[in-house]
Structures are given as structure tokens and as C-alpha cells.
Amino acid sequence: MARADEPSSLIPSVPTDNASIWTMEEIYDTLLVPSADGLKLEPSLATKWVQSADKLSWTFTLRDGATFSNGQPVTSADVKFSIDQNRKEDAPFYFLDAVIKDIKTPDAKTIVFTTKTPWSPLPSTMALFANSIVPDKYGGKSAEEFGGAPIGSGPFMFDHWTKGSELKLVKNPKYWDSGKPKLDSVTFTVVADSNTRSTQLAGGQSQINEYPPYSTIKGLQAQPSVKVDPFPSSEVDYFGMNTSKKPLDDVNVRRAIAQAIDKEAIRSAVLFGNGQIATTFLSPATWGHSTAAGPTFDVAAAKATLAKSAYPDGFKTTLVTAAGNQNSNSIAQLIQANLAKIGIQVTLQTLDPSALRDAKKAGNYDMTLGLYTTDVIDPDEIARFAGTNAGGSQLLYTFFKSDELTKLADAASSDENQASRKKSYDRMQEIILDQAPYVPLYYAPSVYSYSKKLQGFHPGATGNYFLKNVSLEP
Amino acid sequence: MTRWLTRRLLLAVPVVLGVITISFVLMRLSPGDPARAALGDKANQAAVDSLRHQWGLDQSLWSQYVSYLGGAVRGDLGRSLYFRSPISALLEQRLPVTLALMLLGALFAVAIAVPLATAAASRRGGVADHVTRALNAVLQGAPTFLVGGLLLLFLGVKVAIFPAGGYPASLGGRAVALVLPALTIALSIVPLLVRGLRAAMAESLTSEYVAFARSKGLGERVVRRRYVLRNAGVSGVSILGIQVGALASGALVVEQVFAIPGMGSMLMSGILNRDYLVVQGCTLVFGLLVVVVYLLTDLAYARLDPRARLA
Numbered sequence: 047m048a049r050a051d052e053p054s055s056l057i058p059s060v061p062t063d064n065a066s067i068w069t070m071e072e073i074y075d076t077l078l079v080p081s082a083d084g085l086k087l088e089p090s091l092a093t094k095w096v097q098s099a100d101k102l103s104w105t106f107t108l109r110d111g112a113t114f115s116n117g118q119p120v121t122s123a124d125v126k127f128s129i130d131q132n133r134k135e136d137a138p139f140y141f142l143d144a145v146i147k148d149i150k151t152p153d154a155k156t157i158v159f160t161t162k163t164p165w166s167p168l169p170s171t172m173a174l175f176a177n178s179i180v181p182d183k184y185g186g187k188s189a190e191e192f193g194g195a196p197i198g199s200g201p202f203m204f205d206h207w208t209k210g211s212e213l214k215l216v217k218n219p220k221y222w223d224s225g226k227p228k229l230d231s232v233t234f235t236v237v238a239d240s241n242t243r244s245t246q247l248a249g250g251q252s253q254i255n256e257y258p259p260y261s262t263i264k265g266l267q268a269q270p271s272v273k274v275d276p277f278p279s280s281e282v283d284y285f286g287m288n289t290s291k292k293p294l295d296d297v298n299v300r301r302a303i304a305q306a307i308d309k310e311a312i313r314s315a316v317l318f319g320n321g322q323i324a325t326t327f328l329s330p331a332t333w334g335h336s337t338a339a340g341p342t343f344d345v346a347a348a349k350a351t352l353a354k355s356a357y358p359d360g361f362k363t364t365l366v367t368a369a370g371n372q373n374s375n376s377i378a379q380l381i382q383a384n385l386a387k388i389g390i391q392v393t394l395q396t397l398d399p400s401a402l403r404d405a406k407k408a409g410n411y412d413m414t415l416g417l418y419t420t421d422v423i424d425p426d427e428i429a430r431f432a433g434t435n436a437g438g439s440q441l442l443y444t445f446f447k448s449d450e451l452t453k454l455a456d457a458a459s460s461d462e463n464q465a466s467r468k469k470s471y472d473r474m475q476e477i478i479l480d481q482a483p484y485v486p487l488y489y490a491p492s493v494y495s496y497s498k499k500l501q502g503f504h505p506g507a508t509g510n511y512f513l514k515n516v517s518l519e520p
Numbered sequence: 521m522t523r524w525l526t527r528r529l530l531l532a533v534p535v536v537l538g539v540i541t542i543s544f545v546l547m548r549l550s551p552g553d554p555a556r557a558a559l560g561d562k563a564n565q566a567a568v569d570s571l572r573h574q575w576g577l578d579q580s581l582w583s584q585y586v587s588y589l590g591g592a593v594r595g596d597l598g599r600s601l602y603f604r605s606p607i608s609a610l611l612e613q614r615l616p617v618t619l620a621l622m623l624l625g626a627l628f629a630v631a632i633a634v635p636l637a638t639a640a641a642s643r644r645g646g647v648a649d650h651v652t653r654a655l656n657a658v659l660q661g662a663p664t665f666l667v668g669g670l671l672l673l674f675l676g677v678k679v680a681i682f683p684a685g686g687y688p689a690s691l692g693g694r695a696v697a698l699v700l701p702a703l704t705i706a707l708s709i710v711p712l713l714v715r716g717l718r719a720a721m722a723e724s725l726t727s728e729y730v731a732f733a734r735s736k737g738l739g740e741r742v743v744r745r746r747y748v749l750r751n752a753g754v755s756g757v758s759i760l761g762i763q764v765g766a767l768a769s770g771a772l773v774v775e776q777v778f779a780i781p782g783m784g785s786m787l788m789s790g791i792l793n794r795d796y797l798v799v800q801g802c803t804l805v806f807g808l809l810v811v812v813v814y815l816l817t818d819l820a821y822a823r824l825d826p827r828a829r830l831a
Contacts, residue, residue, distance in 0.1 A: 048779075052789070054558075054602050054603055054604070055604060060604075062558065062559055062560040062563070135564070135566045135567065135570070136566060136567045136570035136571065137567065138559040138560060138562075138563040138567055139562075139563070140563075140564065140566075140567060141562060141563070141564050190604070208689070208781070209603065209605070209610070209613060209781070210613070210614060210781025210782075210785055210786065211686075211687050211779075211781040235686060235779065236779060236781070236785075237685060237686070237779040238776045238779065238785060238788070239665075239669075239685075239776050239777045239778075239779070241669050241672075241777075242669075242672060242684065242685045242777055242778065242779055245672055245673060245676060245677050245684045245685070246684045246685055246686070248677055249676060249677040249680060249684045251683065251684050251685070251686065397551075398550070398551060398552060399552070400550070400551055400552015400553065400554075400556075400557050400794055401550075401551030401552050403552065403553075403556065403557075403561070404551055404552060404553065418561075421562075427562075431562060438561065438562050438563075438564065439561055439562075
């Protein structure tokens with residue numbers, strides 16, 4: 047598989063880059079695993095998981111017969127050690143395990159997580175890559191030594207890693223899911239240039255090309271030996287407004303802007319017709335997604351809404367995007383043209399991506415673009431990140447304040463009934479649609495082009511490759 | 521000669537110090553926090569602060585600078601923030617690859633430029649001269665990534681003589697894998713080399729010493745090799761030496777196109793990830809390379825032209 051980026055680390059609690067994460071998911075197991083469509087959890091190292099009656103603990107039972115690739119059985123001590131690594135405050139995904147108060151291991155097959163508050167999303171965090179199960183105390187090695195030759199219980203074993211070039215995994219003959227994996231080995235190569243990745247796939251040098259540009263999809267589809275699939279992903283791209291600054295603090299201004307944006311034109315220009323235009327902020331790849339329609343593209347209605355605001359004749363503002371990002375440039379220009387029709391004069395600016403991040407966090411911008419993905423399939427992570435002030439991003443840096451949104455997120459996470467949780471998430475999505483601190487633009491697919499000889503390749507919505515299901519025809 | 525060499529080496533010290541200081545300052549002045557870039561938007565501030573502390577980024581700029589200089593003198597260029605590996609270990613893996621690419625590129629450039637320049641200079645205004653000028657114009661205008669992409673497509677896929685990028689484990693495989701990238705770099709500096717050699721050869725062909733050599737009855741081949749090429753070669757060596765910067769920047773682009781794990785790809789990763797020490801380490805190495813190549817160029821020039829004095 048040819049990928050643009052190189053992994054940075056294979057220690058589960060350390061990296062945040064996809065190249066590392068999706069490689070680790072082939073070496074290690076987690077207690078649970080998301081289904082390919084991202085809508086439910088399935089057993090992996092754990093076969094049973096039950097919440098206590100007082101809702102303050104979860105008990106997981108390990109499957110029989112699971113071992114690491116070195117033959118050592120997977121036990122509760124390994125699980126406790128592994129998850130404790132992500133419970134350290136300096137771990138990047140600590141925030142997802144912060145609710146865990148204690149981990150007890152009454153026997154070798156049982157793990158009991160006690161939580162600080164009733165916490166329904168916990169099973170989904172046991173499918174998080176950062177909670178991957180490693181041998182207790184890294185098998186007696188330091189974390190760094192272990193990361194150089196990792197041992198997991200997953201379908202593939204680490205073989206070698208030539209930094210900058212390739213990382214090879216080979217079949218784990220001790221894998222608990224008998225009959226899998228079907229592939230003997232998988233080699234991840236680092237090929238930064240998208241044209242080179244396509245060329246290598248066409249020439250048979252690789253069998254999977256990760257993320258070919260959307261503009262090349264039609265051309266790739268015409269190649270006889272290659273398939274192209276836009277798999278569902280959890281990515282949501284949005285247009286954000288700084289509600290702490292005038293005139294974007296006026297809800298009718300924001301509503302007018304939401305009505306003035308032609309999302310279909312953006313999908314056509316940027317995704318070349320792939321993906322879906324977005325409505326609510328929770329992606330369809332999660333069960334929390336609401337089918338509420340939200341504002342439709344209507345310039346006349348947008349003008350009428352703007353007329354109700356304190357700025358009926360429009361105003362001048364800026365839209366800042368990340369430099370060097372062609373998609374962002376295209377979207378910004380389209381939105382600039384859309385808003386000009388209702389009297390809003392937008393000046394486009396670009397900033398280095400790191401500088402843009404700093405500007406967003408400090409509130410030094412008017413309007414911007416961004417995207418987010420989820421790390422777990424439970425809606426809680428994104429409901430908080432993109433829907434509450436204290437979720438880590440000040441509501442996607444829009445600085446929109448709403449106690450109701452926070453109360454809804456808290457109610458949903460402590461409720462064990464999925465149907466009533468869904469009602470809370472539906473209400474959150476209604477509020478965001480109505481108040482429009484940001485406008486979700488599109489749900490981006492996860493595009494792969496691959497050899498027609500490859501069977502069973504279906505990456506999950508959270509990015510897992512699930513290579514154990516893949517086979518290659520001769 | 522010893523005095524000259526000593527003086528040149530001493531002069532290299534402020535140059536290298538300047539390179540270190542400028543790259544240090546530029547990276548630190550660039551907006552964006554490498555710890556936040558590494559951890560992503562969702563990590564909490566405690567995680568970011570902890571990483572900043574681990575990487576020494578919470579110290580004053582002066583402390584960081586002095587610490588870096590002290591380490592550099594001892595050969596310790598720090599650890600990559602992104603790869604969590606010593607920079608020296610990364611350079612050990614990647615520098616030979618880039619050097620091999622640059623050297624092969626230079627050899628290819630000479631192998632292409634000399635015959636072209638000779639053909640053009642032999643009959644000025646002739647067909648070969650015009651074709652060479654046209655080729656020069658095309659190559660000078662064609663971006664490196666475009667030339668590389670086209671070579672990859674035709675020779676790596678359509679005709680499939682060479683691999684379509686990548687850098688295999690075997691020595692033979694690597695040699696073959698470097699051909700197209702080196703050719704791409706070579707083609708980027710051929711125009712300048714051809715122009716310089718052509719002018720020098722044309723001047724040499726009409727010189728008195730060549731007329732004298734011919735009048736002595738020496739064959740044309742001997743005349744061209746012993747008198748024309750040797751004299752024109754002196755300016756060719758100078759031009760090639762000055763092109764070390766172009767060779768390095770060409771390597772940076774070509775490594776991305778052909779997926780070669782050299783210093784170019786390491787530097788690109790360092791810039792995008794705000795990996796300060798990777799950028800500083802690569803800049804330092806490239807700076808040293810330029811100093812060494814200029815030194816060798818002057819030595820070669822003095823060797824080829826007895827009239828030249830090392831001053």
C-alpha cells in the first residue's frame with residue numbers, strides 16, 4: 047500500500063497521525079472493534095461487556111485462546127497496563143479515557159473499569175487505537191525499545207521498518223481469528239507524490255493507493271486493472287464563523303450566510319461529485335446522525351434573513367484558510383462569490399496551517415474553514431468537540447456559548463439507552479443548525495484506488511483498513 | 521597550499537555558524553507550535569505542555585540556541601520531534617542516499633552536456649547548434665517535477681525499464697532505482713552546463729594554440745581531446761561546482777516524486793511538522809556540503825589550470 051505519509055511511532059498511546067494509527071491497528075488488537083460501517087461495536091479481544099446496575103462500572107470478559115504473536119496469552123494484566131498508558135495526562139488521547147477512575151483485574155480474563163460518572167461511551171473507547179493491547183510492561187522493554195519491534199495479538203506481526211521507505215508486516219500465525227489473515231504480508235511504502243502513487247498502482251508496483259486526489263478519480267476508473275472506491279468516512283468539512291466578533295455575533299447574519307452557501311457547487315468543484323453535502327454536524331457514519339435538513343441554498347431567502355439582522359446591506363469581512371491547500375482555496379473562492387450575492391464582501395487570506403491553528407485558538411479571525419473526524423464510533427467525542435464549549439475546541443473555535451448544548455451532551459453520555467441518547471444528539475444538531483455558529487459543508491469520503499485482484503478491501507469509517515479480510519488473487 | 525586550505529577551512533566556520541543561526545531563528549520565528557502540531561487539536565493543554573517541556577521548547581530561545589550549538593559541536597544534533605529518533609541516526613540513513621543521487625545526477629549531466637556542447641560548438645549556427653539551443657530552452661523551462669513525472673510514466677510504466685519510484689533494499693535495486701531520479705536532476709542543470717561548455721569550446725576552437733596544434737599535423741580528435749576539451753573543461757568544472765545548490769534543491773523535489781528516502785524527503789517532513797531540529801540538521805548538512813564542494817571546485821580548478829593561483 048502506497049501512502050503519502052510515514053508513520054511516526056508504533057507505541058499505541060503516542061502517535062496522532064493516521065499513518066501510525068492505521069498501521070498499529072493491523073499489529074495490535076483492542077478489546078472491541080468498530081464495524082466497517084461505524085454504526086456498532088463488535089467483539090475483538092473481549093467477547094462480552096456489561097455496564098453495572100449503578101452505571102458506574104463496565105466489566106469486560108476476554109476471549110479464550112487469544113495470544114500475542116510470541117505465544118504469550120493475552121490476560122487482564124496486559125489490558126490494564128495498556129490502557130493505563132493512555133490514562134497518563136500527557137497522552138494525546140488521554141481525554142477519551144479521563145472518565146476512567148480505576149481499572150481492576152479480578153482474574154486473568156476479567157477487567158472492571160470504574161468510571162467517575164455514568165459513562166455510556168466507554169465501550170467505544172475500548173475500540174480506540176490508543177487503547178490497543180500490548181504485553182504487560184512492554185514485555186520487560188522500555189517503551190522506545192518496544193516501539194522498535196512491537197508485539198501484538200493482531201492479524202499481522204511487525205517484520206521491519208526502513209524509515210522513509212517502507213514498513214513491512216507479515217502474517218501472524220498465532221492470530222485468534224482462525225483462517226485470517228489471508229495475506230502473507232503487507233508492506234506500507236511512503237510515496238509523497240500522488241501521481242507517483244497512481245503510476246505505481248498502474249504499473250503493478252503497489253496494490254493499493256491511499257487517497258488519490260478527487261480530480262483523478264474519473265481517470266482511474268477508466269483504467270482496466272484498477273478499482274476506485276469512495277468509502278464512507280467520518281470526516282466533516284465545515285465553514286466556521288467567529289461568533290465573538292461583530293457582525294458574526296448576530297444569529298441572522300449567520301443564518302443568512304448558511305442559506306447563501308451553495309454546497310452542491312462546492313461538492314462538485316472540490317469532491318468532483320463524490321461524497322455528500324452535509325446537513326448536521328454528526329456524520330452519517332455515526333448512529334447519532336440526524337436527518338434534519340437544515341437551511342437550503344436560497345439566495346433570496348438569504349437576503350431576506352440578512353434584512354432581519356443589524357446589517358441588512360451587508361458588510362466586509364475576511365475568510366482565512368490554510369496556505370498550500372488547494373481544496374480550501376477553491377472552497378474559499380466559491381463562498382466568496384456566494385456571499386457577494388447577498389452583499390457580504392469577503393477578502394480571502396491564507397496562513398500557514400500551524401499559524402492558522404494558533405489564530406483560530408486565539409479567536410484572531412472572522413471566518414475560516416476546517417474539518418474534523420472522529421476517533422471512536424460513539425457520537426460523544428464529536429458531540430463535545432464540535433458541539434460544546436468545553437469539548438477542547440471552543441465549539442470549533444467559533445466561541446459560541448450554549449449551556450443547553452453542554453447539558454444535552456452530558457445527559458446523552460450518562461444515558462444507557464441508545465434511543466434516548468439519540469434524541470439528545472438530535473436536539474444538539476437542531477440547535478447548531480438553527481444558530482449556525484458553523485456550517486457543515488460536506489461529508490468527505492475516504493477514497494482508495496486498488497488492484498482488481500484485491501478482494502475484500504473495505505476500510506472502516508474510522509479509517510481501520512481491516513486487512514485481515516483482504517485477499518489477493520494470483 | 522596548506523596556508524590556503526587552512527584559511528578556507530577557518531572561513532568556513534562563520535559560514536556554518538551563520539547557517540545554524542539563520543535556520544534556528546527562522547524556524548523559531550515561524551508561527552505554530554510543534555507540540556500542538558504533533559498532538560492534534562483534541563489533545564488537552566497538559567499534554568501539549570508536557571511535550572513542550574520534553575522537547576525543551578519551554579526554555580528561553582537563548583538557552584535553546586546555546587544548547588543546540590553545544591550539541592552540534594559534539595556531533596549531537598538532537599532528536600527529531602516527529603520521528604522520536606536522533607537526528608544523527610536519521611542523517612546516517614538518508615545523507616548517503618541524497619549524496620549518491622546528487623553525484624549520479626552530476627555524472628549524468630556531464631555525460632549529456634559534453635557531447636551536446638561539442639556538437640554545437642563544432643559548427644556554430646549549424647543544425648546541431650540549433651537543436652542544442654532548442655533543447656536547452658525546453659529543459660530550462662520545464663519544472664523538475666514535470667520532467668520527473670514524465671520519465672516515471674514513460675520509462676517506469678509504459679516501457680517499464682525502470683521501477684516506478686521507490687528504493688528497494690538490494691544494492692543493485694537501489695542503483696537502478698536512482699537512474700531516473702538522477703537523470704531528472706541532471707536534465708535540470710544540463711542547459712547551464714551546455715551553454716558554458718559550448719561558449720568555452722567555441723572560443724577554444726578558434727584560438728591560436730588550436731590552430732598551431734592543427735598546423736603541427738595533430739588529428740582533430742587529439743586536438744579536441746587534449747586542447748579544446750581540457751581548456752573548456754576548466755570552466756565546466758566551475759559551473760558544475762556552483763550548481764551544487766541546484767543539485768541539492770533538485771534532489772529535494774526528485775525525492776518526493778520518486779519516493780526516495782533521502783534528506784530531501786526528511787527536510788520536507790521536518791518543515792510540515794514544525795520539526796525544528798530536523799530542519800536545522802538538514803540545513804547544516806547542506807550548508808557544509810556547499811562549503812566542501814566550493815573548496816573542491818577551487819582545488820580542481822587550480823589543478824586543471826596551471827595559471828590559476830590559490831589565493
